[in-house]
Amino acid sequence: MWISDLANPSRFLRAANLAIPWLGGATLIVFAFALYRAMLAPDDYQQGATVKIMFLHVPSAWLGMLAWGLMTIAALGTLVWRHPLADVAAKAAAPLGAAFTLLCLVTGSLWGRPEWGTYWVWDARLTSELILFLLYLAVLALWRTVEDPSRAARAVAILTIVGAIDLPIIKFSVDWWNTLHQGASVFRLGGSTIDPTILTPLLLKAAAFTLLFVTLLLAAMRNEILRRRVRTLRLLQASAAG
Amino acid sequence: MQAPAHIAFIIAAYAAGIIVVVALIAWVMLDYRIQRRILAELETKGVSRRSAREAERTDSERV
Numbered sequence: 001m002w003i004s005d006l007a008n009p010s011r012f013l014r015a016a017n018l019a020i021p022w023l024g025g026a027t028l029i030v031f032a033f034a035l036y037r038a039m040l041a042p043d044d045y046q047q048g049a050t051v052k053i054m055f056l057h058v059p060s061a062w063l064g065m066l067a068w069g070l071m072t073i074a075a076l077g078t079l080v081w082r083h084p085l086a087d088v089a090a091k092a093a094a095p096l097g098a099a100f101t102l103l104c105l106v107t108g109s110l111w112g113r114p115e116w117g118t119y120w121v122w123d124a125r126l127t128s129e130l131i132l133f134l135l136y137l138a139v140l141a142l143w144r145t146v147e148d149p150s151r152a153a154r155a156v157a158i159l160t161i162v163g164a165i166d167l168p169i170i171k172f173s174v175d176w177w178n179t180l181h182q183g184a185s186v187f188r189l190g191g192s193t194i195d196p197t198i199l200t201p202l203l204l205k206a207a208a209f210t211l212l213f214v215t216l217l218l219a220a221m222r223n224e225i226l227r228r229r230v231r232t233l234r235l236l237q238a239s240a241a242g
Numbered sequence: 243m244q245a246p247a248h249i250a251f252i253i254a255a256y257a258a259g260i261i262v263v264v265a266l267i268a269w270v271m272l273d274y275r276i277q278r279r280i281l282a283e284l285e286t287k288g289v290s291r292r293s294a295r296e297a298e299r300t301d302s303e304r305v
Contacts, residue, residue: 049246053255060259096266103262110255114248212263219270226277233284240289 007084009225016222023215030211034204041201053111055202058186059209060103064132065167066213067097071139072164075157085221087153088228090160091143092220096213098136105133116180124173125181128166135163149228 034055044051071093077086108126109119120126139156146152174183185193192199246252 043246048248049252050248052252056255056259060262095269099262099266103258106258107255110251110258114251216266216270219274223270223273223277226274226281230277230280230284233281233289237284237287237289 009084009088009228012085013222013225016218020215020218020222023211023218027208027211027215030204031208034201034208037201037204041198044198047115050111050114051198053107054198055205057104057107057111058202059206060100060107061129062206063209063213064097064101064104064129065170066210067093067100068132068135068160068164068167070217071097071160072167075160078153078157079161087149087157088221088224089217090153090156091149092217092224094136094139094143094156096216096220098133098140100209100213101129101133101136105129121180123179123181124177125170125179128170128173132163132166132170135159135166139163149231 038052038055041052041055043049047054071090074083074086074090074093077083078090105126108129112121113119139159142156142159143152146155173179174181186199186202194202
């Protein structure tokens, strides 16, 4: 029931105004605790201190994929159910997903140079992640190209659903092909292969980044609703003047 | 105390993380201020949405 209530943009704005400060506070607290635990984490027996880069790399990879997953659900909301907030959510999530995917690529390169001896290799995991970033850029460009938000939303929704094919490719690339990138080590059948002294701060960092993402997403959705109100008012003003 | 090996790569990665997070927060906050300011300017000029006018009328009828 409350989800259908939130479909009304005015109700959503009221709920977002209430939730954003609390979420922001919770993000700060979890981030502070995660950073503290990350500082206490020992060096890895193979990677040494560079394992600390993983505390940034893994959460940003997760958020890059989560954002596209949310955009895919929103795309279905736009095309199938014509939910009034679906394209607002999709548009708000795109720059966030792009930023975290870029951070994933940059931190991965900075980890790869000391560990692999190279910033980049064209292996399946790295290439599919780069494709995800390029897809984000395409979506951002499409939003800017089509002026009418509802027409842009439909075009973006189709591209998003097609692009979602990249998500399982990213996830399973390390199983399907021989990659320099390591296989799954956090979420895998048989449990994580990471020592708890490193796994705990890694999961805390992932939780902190996820909270940050949710806060930013709500704030960006609120901005998008306001932007659409500005557009409506300007159209009204123009029609009144004409 | 000796700095850990590859410290420059670790610092660069965390600097990139800080830049991305700060940029996203600044973008969202600035955008909010800009949209609120434009909306306020338009409403000062007497431009308002039909739903807002109706809500205002209902409120005044209640009073």
